[in-house]
Amino acid sequence: MTAYAASPMTDRGPAGTMGRAVPGDDAWRDGRLLPSSPAPGYSGHRARYGPLPTPSLAALIAATSAVSLVGRGGAGFPVSRKLSALADAGRPPVLIVNWCEGDPTAVKDEALAHRSPHLVLDGVLALAGAARARRLIIACRAGSATAGRVGAAVAQRPEAGRCEVLSVPPRLVASEASSLVSLASGGGARPLGRLAPIWERGVDGAPTMVLNAETSAQLAVLAMLGPAGFATVGDPGEPGTAVLSVSGRVARPGTYEIPTGTAIGIPLLAAGAPGSGWALVGGLAGRWVEVERLGRTAFSGAALQAAGLSRGVGSIVVLGDGCLLVETAGILGYLARESAGRCGPCMFGLPAIAADLAALVAGDPAAPERLRRRLPVIDGRGGCAHPDGAVALAGSALAALSGPLRGHLDAHLRGGPCGARPVLSLGGS
C-alpha cells in the first residue's frame, strides 16, 4: 500500500501504525517532519540529522525551484519566488518564522513544536546564513504550549543568541504576515495592508520574508537531502511530504504526514473518518467538498486546484452528521469577530454576511439573495486576505447548498434550524 507516516497529535499515544514514509537514510525512516520517535533534545537532533546545512542563497533558490516548494501557511506562494525577491532586494533581510497556528482547524504547528522543533529552526537558520539575515524572529502565540516548547528548543541551540522569540497576541489576524511585520517593528499586531510588499519594505524597512513553520522544516529537509533526495517521495510535479491536520467528526484527529500526491482518502481512513458527508479543506478560509470526492483527490497543488480546492493551511475538518450551513454560519461569526477592525468592507461586511448566514439557518428566504449581492462587494477589499477567505467559504457553502444539498437548504427554508450542533468549537473575542 501507499507508504506514509501517520502521527496522531501530541501526546495522544504511539504513532500511527501505517508504515514508513521515506526510503533511504535511517534518519528519515518513519516520517520526515513528524518522526514517530522525536530525536531527544538538540544533541539528539544533530546526531540524527548531521550538521546544520550551509547552502548558498542561489543554491536554495535553485533547489526550491527544482522541487516546486510552496509555502505551507495558506497562500501557497512558491518559496523560490520569495527567495528570489530577497536576493533581488540585495539588502540583509529579516526572517520571521510564523509558528502561531493562527487557523483553529490546524494543529501542525503544535505537532512540529512537539516532534521536530529543531528541524523548523534548522530551516530558517540555514536560510539566515545564506541570506545574511539581519534579524531572525520566531513568532509564537502568547501563552501557548507551542511557545513554551519553541522557547525551550531555541535555548538549547548554539544559535540561541541570534533568535528573537516574538510573543503574538492570540488573535487570528495577529499572525497575518504584515501583522507580524508590524508587531516586530514595535507596532500593534494588526495588518499593514497589501499596498507595500513586505519583501521590499518589511520589519524596520528591511526586506522581510515570513515562513510558515512547516515551510521552514521543509526547507531544512531540502537543504539536507538536496533536490534529488527530497524528490524520492511524493508527486513528481511537487515532490516531498505535507503535513495534514485532520479533525472534526473523526475517530483519530491529529496530524498526518503524507507524501504529496497521496489520495486524501488514505489519511482520512487512518483518522477514522466516515466515508460520506462533507469536509472543509484548507482551513477556515477553505472550501467545502464531498468526502467521497475528496478521498479520490490527490494531495497536490494541481490535483486540489482541479477539484476546486486549495491546500490552504493543510487542514481537513470532517463534518460527519453536522450541518454544513450551521457550520459555515458559526465560522463566519467567528471570522467576523476576529476582524482586525481596520477596513470598512471587513468590519461591516463580515458581520453582515455572518448575519445573513444565521438568518438562512433560521429559514430566511431572502438571505441567499443578500449573500449573492454582498459577497462580491466584500471580496478583495480588505487590507489583508481575511475577508477574502470568509467570502470564499461562504460562496462555497452557497454553492453546496444550491447544488447537492438543495434538499437540506429547503428544509431550513421551510422549518428553520435543523438542530445540528456545530462541529468546530470556535472561541474568539
Added chain:
Amino acid sequence: MDAQVLWYVSRATGVVSLVLLTAVMVLGMATSGRAGSPAAATSGVAPAPAAPSRFGPSRFGLSRAGVHRLHREMSLVALVFLVVHIASALVDGYVGLNLLDVFVPFGADYSPLWIGFGAVAVDLLLAVGVSSLLRSRIPRPVWRGIHLTAYAMWPLAVLHTAFTAGGDMASLWMQLVVAANVVAVVAAALRWRRRDQHPDALARRAGDLRHLAGNVR
C-alpha cells in the same frame, strides 16, 4: 505719502485676513464629524451600491466635496492676505516692528500683548497650513492634533484684530465686522461641531479596544 498707503494696505488686508480665516473655520466646522457621509444602513437588506443622490446635506449650496475644496483653497488665499498684511506693516515701519516680532510673541515695542497674540496666531496658522501641505507624510492623528489648534488660533486672531486696531475699532463698521465674525464662528460651532459618530468611527474605536484587550490577555 507712500507710508500712508502701506498703512492702509496693512489695515485692509488685516481685516480681509480675519474674514477669510473665519470663513475657513466655518467651512472646516461644516465638515465636522464627517457630516453627511453615507453610512451603513443597519437594516438587514443589502441595498445596491449608492448613487450620489444618497449623499447627505449640502451646505452653502455646495456639494460636500465642494465645501472641503473651498475650505482648502480659501485657507491658501487667507495665507496670502496675511502675508501682505504682515509685510506691509513691517515695511511701513510706523509701529516699529521687526521680523522677529511676527513670530515671537510679546517682544514688540508697540502694543506688545495684542501684537503678541497676532504672533502666536501666525505660528499656529503656519503649523496648521504647513502640516496640511505635508499631510501625506504626517500620521493622521498628528495632523489632526495640529489642525485642531485652529480653534486656539482663531480667537487669538480676533483679539489681535480688535485690540491692535484701536483706532479702527472706534468705527461702527469695524465693530460690526468683528462681531459678525464672532457670531459666524460661534454659530457654526454650536450648529455643526460634534463628536464623530459615523459608524466607521464607532467600529474603529471598538476594533481598537478589542485589539488592546487581545494584547493584554
Added chain:
Amino acid sequence: MARTATDLTLQWNPIDCRAFGLCAEELPEGIVLDEWGYPLLAAGPIPVRLLRRARAAAAACPVLALKLVARSRSAS
C-alpha cells in the same frame, strides 16, 4: 488614433479609508459607494476624459486613502 485611456489608475487603501464618500461625489462615473459607504472603483485605466475629475477625487479624500498611481505600480 487618439489615446482614450491614460496609464494611470486609482489605488484605494482600505485601512486608511474612513467612508467620507467625497471621492464618489467628484467622480461618480468611476466610483460608487457600497452599502457601508466605502468606495467601489471601476476597474482598469482612467480614461483621458475623466482624468481631471479622478485627480479631484483623490484630492478630495480627507484621509488620503485614494491615490492616482501608474498602472504598472499598482499591479501586484
